[in-house]
Amino acid sequence: MDLMIECCTEFIQLVTSEANEICAADNKATMNPEHIIKALQQLEFSEFEDELTELLEQFKQENKDAGKQKRERKKRKDDGSLTEAEAIALQQQLFNQAKEGTAAPAIPDAAALAEYQRKQQQDQQL
Incomplete structure (x- = not known):
């Protein structure tokens, strides 16, 4: 050897x-x-x-x-990565969907995220 x-x-x-x-x-x-x-x-x-x-x-x-x-x-x-604020909003959306039992099997697209953020802003203004 x-x-x-x-x-x-x-x-x-x-x-x-x-x-x-x-x-x-x-x-x-x-x-x-x-x-x-x-x-x-x-x-x-x-x-x-x-x-x-x-x-x-x-x-x-x-x-x-x-x-x-x-x-x-x-x-x-x-x-394509999310900002921290977008990631938090997406996470919150997924938590809410899970609580409601409407959780989608896939991650929402950018349009869905934008719609969710718009609704969040409207809720905060009220």
């Missing part, structure tokens, strides 16, 4: 060292996956190239999808 670990460590150091030289030759300060792939090619370990390239593309796609989802969540928050 120790011999296997030593071999793996040596392999990683060999590839990393070669990738570091490629990175320096490209005048880059940071090593990237393409440097590793080039290092594997130069060290004649190209049998790993296809799988590594496939995994890299999968990783990029997952990160792209995660970034897109994050932007969509942020956009929803910026565009």
Whole structure:
């Protein structure tokens, strides 16, 4: 087992060292996956190239999808989230519906919320 670990460590150091030289030759300060792939090619370990390239593309796609989802969540928050007052009004509306036994299975839409707020304001003015 120790011999296997030593071999793996040596392999990683060999590839990393070669990738570091490629990175320096490209005048880059940071090593990237393409440097590793080039290092594997130069060290004649190209049998790993296809799988590594496939995994890299999968990783990029997952990160792209995660970034897109994050932007969509942020956009929803910026565009469609309720203010604190709106959330309190909605909560109160749902409590009232539950007490009356008329609770809807879905959250009311913006029009229903606006109507509820209008009624609340009218009640407060009376």
